[in-house]
Amino acid sequence: MSNVVVLDNGGGLIKAGIGGERDPAAVVPNCTGRPLSTKKWLVADQLLAPDADLTSATVRRPIDRGYIINTDLQSSIWSHIFNNLLKISPGESSLLLTEPLFTLPSIQRSVDEIVFEEFNFQALFVADSPSLVHLYEASRRPYGLVSKAQCSLVVDSGFSFTHASPVFQNFTLNYGVKRLDLGGKALSNYLKELVSYRSLNVMDESFLMDDVKEKLCFVSLDISRDLQIARKSGRDNLFRCTYVLPDGVTYMRGFVKDPEEAKRYMTLNFA
Structure with missing residues (x-):
């Protein structure tokens, strides 16, 4: 029986797992980084290793403002996740992939090419995050308000942006979505500016200030x-x-x- 691979492809983190499991098998940075002390690029979970020196590391991200702009880099990160973390064979699996609202058709075509031509997945289902959140909440509480009314308002605040999305009968109403270009990345950058202005120059310390934000803010x-x-x-x-x-x-x-x-x-x- 083929696996259903679930990939929540965010701008900051990737959550990857197998359909039917309660928790994701991997939650890793969706980026690569190269420390000053080496010429080797670290990928995804390698950046989380305790012995990884990320001081002033160079960072490359495949996603900008919520959308994939570097398909080659995104493909290499996915390949690392499939082979080393999930340990699955894409050719024997199907893929459920999250995609941000209002994704351009050209980006969608590029992703389809990667999924089918490079990884050879058997099938692909693309879903937006608000509808999945709505369905998840309705399934958790089958007699709750969300399940009975079949509508909800989902506020999705991620790495690149914040969306307020109305969901009706399990479908996101695109014409009612409001987007705010404010997310975790902007807040990390603001924290960098505050610390650099008041104390120590940390403008190049992306991983460090992300850690400060997540632990203290x-x-x-x-x-x-x-x-x-x-x-x-x-x-x-x-x-x-x-x-x-x-x-x-x-x-x-x-x-x-x-x-x-x-x-x-x-x-x-x-x-």
Whole structure:
């Protein structure tokens, strides 16, 4: 029996797995990186290795603003995932692939060529993320509001953009979709600017600042209160914590010095 390979192809991360399984088998960066200390390009999960020195690493991404612009690079990343992480034979499998809304026909044709001519998949189903999220929620709660009403509003905030998409009877209504060109990449770049202006130049430290953002940043539900707290000094500032930078010798990755200190903001009332 052939496998159904599920590929959530995001601009920042790829989530890959086999249909029917609860969790993805791999969640890896959708990019390649080359550290300053070597000429070898690291692919996907290789960038997550504890001994990988990513200080000022050069980064190449196949996706820009949500859409595939480098099919050769994307193909090489997929090949690495299929062969080394999923360990499947594409010729004996079908593929379910997520695709961003409003993808140009030329990009769709290029992806089809990769799927069928290069990897020789038996079949391809392309779906947009909002409809899949709607179907997943409806299947989890068959007697819930989403399942009964057969409609929902899905807010998809990813690496490159944020979409607010109405879904009706399991189909995304494209004419009602609103797009905001703001995602994780823009927030990481803004964090780079803040740190570089106030302390240390980290404009070339993409992986490092992504790690800082993911470990220390949160979404404020009371911006006025949180700004007042951020202006305080010492222990009264619940957001203040220490992040240790990598030195390239003992520590290849940065880390939060005191995880408990970094979680003090959780004592606030978010109701």
